[in-house]
Amino acid sequence: MPKSDEAVRVVLDNFWGRGLSIPTGGSAWGKDKKRTLYPDVKKRLRRAFYKPEPRRSVIHLNSRKYVDSLLQGPIAEEPLIELKQGFCTLSDPPVEDVDLFEQVIQTAVGMANHGKASEGLILIGVADKPSAAARVEQLFGVKPLRVQDQSVVGTEEQIRHLGYDVDRWWRRWQSKIQGSKLSTDFANSLAHAFKPVYCDGMLLWEMRPKSVGKPISYDGRFFVRIGSSTQEMAADDFLSHMTTHFV
The missing domain is CATH 3.30.950.30 (Schlafen, AAA domain)
Structure with missing residues (x-):
């Protein structure tokens, strides 16, 4: 769940301009590059979310x-x-x-x-x-x-x-x-x-x-x-x- 609207906004602000990029063209974005990009994207997005206590x-x-x-x-x-x-x-x-x-x-x-x-x-x-x-x-x-x-x-x-x-x-x-x-x-x-x-x-x-x-x-x-x-x-x-x- 999101911590707050502000937390989500801060994380998404200039998201792809801070060291992350998606290669253009389908052939340029192969599975190896996806494999390395996904963990970085998840790590950054996770800062704006929390896992509710059971x-x-x-x-x-x-x-x-x-x-x-x-x-x-x-x-x-x-x-x-x-x-x-x-x-x-x-x-x-x-x-x-x-x-x-x-x-x-x-x-x-x-x-x-x-x-x-x-x-x-x-x-x-x-x-x-x-x-x-x-x-x-x-x-x-x-x-x-x-x-x-x-x-x-x-x-x-x-x-x-x-x-x-x-x-x-x-x-x-x-x-x-x-x-x-x-x-x-x-x-x-x-x-x-x-x-x-x-x-x-x-x-x-x-x-x-x-x-x-x-x-x-x-x-x-x-x-x-x-x-x-x-x-x-x-x-x-x-x-x-x-x-x-x-x-």
Whole structure:
């Protein structure tokens, strides 16, 4: 698939004037010359295209039951569950929520620091309160879907509003995760754990932060989950937390 219209334009601009040429006359362009020319043409064109990641990660495609299972039980004070309504602010007009990525990463670190065997769940596309669900419906025309007393609002309309499709948004966030100031092992684990999930046609994003068996920091800062909130800890307090939760 093409990376973008601009990427294709750049590759094709003066394509045959940059060291490639097709001989004129049928007899002058024999199979030997074709054999050497084809790889060069393919190599240059490939720069403007990418091979989509296989969708095997979307293992719960259109699975209402799966999302239903994620939202079961008391969530309000659960330290290892966090719900986010989406990627846009609910202003008029909506814009990308530039603080969301930082919040999600800090929350993921806090969940991983909950204990040496902890696994959390961050679900984007579920409104945390009725007023947010109503605002999403007003701005994006999305009728909230009630699942386990939660308002599922999805994110596809927001992503399209920001000028992306699902695949490009997926790669964008995975790239941002891997380029963040996290340890390489945790960043890779987190990027792999970020994936789309569909619920009755609504696009959600699931992230499952897992402990790597030791406390981790983010950009030299320490985060933990206390109740349903993510809090930064001073180094001395975090050392005490480590001895309690990672023995």
